[in-house]
Amino acid sequence: MRLALVTPRYPPTHAGGGEVSARLLAEQLQQRGLADVTVYSFDGETEETVGGVEVRRLFDVPQYPYTLPNEIAYRKLREAEPDCDVFHAYNMHLHPAVGRLSRRLDTPAVATLNAYPLINWADIGVTPSIQRKAYERTLLRLERPRLKHQMRNIDVFLPLSRAVERVYRDHGFAEMDYEVIPNMLDDSFEIPERNERDTKRTRVLYVGYLRDSKGVRFLVDAMEHLPVTFELTIVGDGPEKDALGKRAAESSGRDRIDLTGSVPYEQVTQAYVNADVFVHPGVWPEPFGRTILEAMQAGLPVVATEIGGPAETVPQESLLCEPGNAVELAECIERADKDRDRIGAENKRFVRDRYHPDTVVPQFGRVYDRVQNN
Incomplete structure (x- = not known):
């Protein structure tokens, strides 16, 4: 054909x-x-x-x-x-x-x-x-x-x-x-080997474009509702980057939030390796979410909102929350962290079976x- x-x-x-x-x-x-x-x-x-x-x-x-x-x-x-x-x-x-x-x-x-x-x-x-x-x-x-x-x-x-x-x-x-x-999924997507994790802290990760529909502002707000052992890395660029930086600076969790901006692809894969929980906090019916597949390939639990394609991709309903709700987002992140090894392994199998x-x-x-x- x-x-x-x-x-x-x-x-x-x-x-x-x-x-x-x-x-x-x-x-x-x-x-x-x-x-x-x-x-x-x-x-x-x-x-x-x-x-x-x-x-x-x-x-x-x-x-x-x-x-x-x-x-x-x-x-x-x-x-x-x-x-x-x-x-x-x-x-x-x-x-x-x-x-x-x-x-x-x-x-x-x-x-x-x-x-x-x-x-x-x-x-x-x-x-x-x-x-x-x-x-x-x-x-x-x-x-x-x-x-x-x-x-x-x-x-x-x-x-x-x-x-x-x-x-x-x-x-x-x-x-x-x-x-x-x-x-x-990209079967050639290679994740470097993980180093031994620091069990005293939880590293939360977002990777993607920074515009208001991505809901990253609510992830920044969620840091105020998480224990001080939780740290957030935001990888990406976009029109909301400056506003998010200002929001983070005014947050009580400002010392635990890092906006890296756009980074080379090799550093993105390393960000997955360094993370414990991946979050996709969108507030619109996003068609899909390739970064979710990548995070699952890396063996991470994924927290998302119950809207759009991402809600159909995350297999654990308990890790889906209301769009725009920072408190629920924080609760889901803690839930994912408490069972992160089991959920991460489950995601790795799930993404290979379905995608x-x-x-x-x-x-x-x-x-x-x-x-x-x-």
């Missing part, structure tokens, strides 16, 4: 976990002989082979307004004349172009749902920037009906979680065909077969 994987960016160009997930999918499909994959991305104008996969970078498109990059992508894809049996649209922004091309060429298409670009952010618990809010009230309001119409030409939507499916069903796509397929490529990749193969045979 010939698969055209269409994505705005592809490694080594990347902005986050979405690009990592696209690469893992393409390489796994190619290596397992399930598909002859060609990636079509829009982050340059080169042809190359990356990890054994042919990558054709057709153009460098802007992100906004959505009509413009979709029009450019549609035209460039038509010129490229993809010789494929199935289109797979990844990383959201070009899904309308793929739907439009799928209909024109009478070629089936599937699309991974891993973000909410056509939905007003305030409707899903994200505070939009001034620029985003202005865009939603003007151009996006005008663009949205046509872009949604083009997306409806896609045969099957592949949300990363049931939470994503619910959001899309509630925002104009109730009638679509859905099949939930999560992200897969290993051996489990996830065949799910894509079955969907590709289904849309070709319809």
